Amino acid sequence: MNRQELFTLFSEDLFIPSLKAKDRDGVLQEMVDHAAAAGVIRDRDVILGMLKNRESLGSTGLGEGVAFPHGRSLAIPSLMAFFARSVKGVEYGAIDGKPVKLFFMFIAPPIEKENRYLPALGQVVELIRDAGTREQLLQVAGYEQFRQIILGDGEESE
Amino acid sequence: MNEQLMLLVALQDLDTMIRETQDKVHATKLANMGFALEGVDDLRNAREELAGSIEKALLHRYERISQRLGRAVVPITSNVCLGCFAVIPTAYTSMENREKILYCENCGRILYWPRGT
Numbered sequence: 001m002n003r004q005e006l007f008t009l010f011s012e013d014l015f016i017p018s019l020k021a022k023d024r025d026g027v028l029q030e031m032v033d034h035a036a037a038a039g040v041i042r043d044r045d046v047i048l049g050m051l052k053n054r055e056s057l058g059s060t061g062l063g064e065g066v067a068f069p070h071g072r073s074l075a076i077p078s079l080m081a082f083f084a085r086s087v088k089g090v091e092y093g094a095i096d097g098k099p100v101k102l103f104f105m106f107i108a109p110p111i112e113k114e115n116r117y118l119p120a121l122g123q124v125v126e127l128i129r130d131a132g133t134r135e136q137l138l139q140v141a142g143y144e145q146f147r148q149i150i151l152g153d154g155e156e157s158e
Numbered sequence: 159m160n161e162q163l164m165l166l167v168a169l170q171d172l173d174t175m176i177r178e179t180q181d182k183v184h185a186t187k188l189a190n191m192g193f194a195l196e197g198v199d200d201l202r203n204a205r206e207e208l209a210g211s212i213e214k215a216l217l218h219r220y221e222r223i224s225q226r227l228g229r230a231v232v233p234i235t236s237n238v239c240l241g242c243f244a245v246i247p248t249a250y251t252s253m254e255n256r257e258k259i260l261y262c263e264n265c266g267r268i269l270y271w272p273r274g275t
């Protein structure tokens with residue numbers, strides 16, 4: 001999956017530059033509520049329960065202030081990708097114990113013909129290993145800028 | 159939305175997660191990304207608890223269909239059962255009927271509308 005294909009999974013409706021939540025469950029709830037309000041998901045409790053169960057399997061906070069809550073649910077009609085940021089950071093139980101500020105959520109249906117779920121998740125994990133990209137995302141002002149960061153626009157000129 | 163149906167959807171999500179966690183190919187992909195998959199016992203406990211809140215006859219039917227067909231609850235899109243691709247009867251789509259637990263006439267799976275339409 002290239003960066004253009006990856007970016008097309010993120011919609012402007014699912015973009016929160018400043019989360020209000022102050023803890024892990026609060027972040028998951030705020031993001032799921034937002035997706036429900038945007039009409040992307042209907043049965044929010046099912047999705048929220050799935051995401052919490054996934055965290056009990058091992059934190060999706062991979063360190064350096066980034067978490068990737070993810071999983072499959074029958075309650076999502078098609079693959080959903082969602083970016084959110086907490087300016088202050090929240091206690092997430094991340095593997096390095098640091099507060100998390102950047103959240104990439106991926107929710108996939110149980111069967112997905114295009115099979116983009118794990119490739120997309122892997123691609124974002126890879127992009128985020130770069131400290132410069134993380135720094136840009138911490139400063140992101142809007143969706144258009146988010147687009148440029150994910151696409152890697154301007155990298156050649158640097 | 160029918161509460162028992164919601165519980166069945168949640169149960170199937172958990173069963174999917176447990177199955178994927180135990181799937182070596184899937185677990186290796188996630189491990190390579192850096193994700194630990196350690197708490198599968200917690201998932202099994204959560205599953206038992208959830209199963210306990212589902213009506214016995216319904217749970218029994220869920221387990222039976224799962225064993226036979228792999229997936230007991232299936233989504234409907236464009237009035238088609240995604241378990242067997244049979245078209246479902248128009249009467250099933252009334253709001254009244256959506257409050258009931260309905261089974262595909264062709265494959266017997268439990269039907270669910272993920273889009274609400």
Ligand SMILES: [Zn+2]
Pocket residue numbers: 239240241242243244262263264265266267
């Ligand atoms: Zn069917």
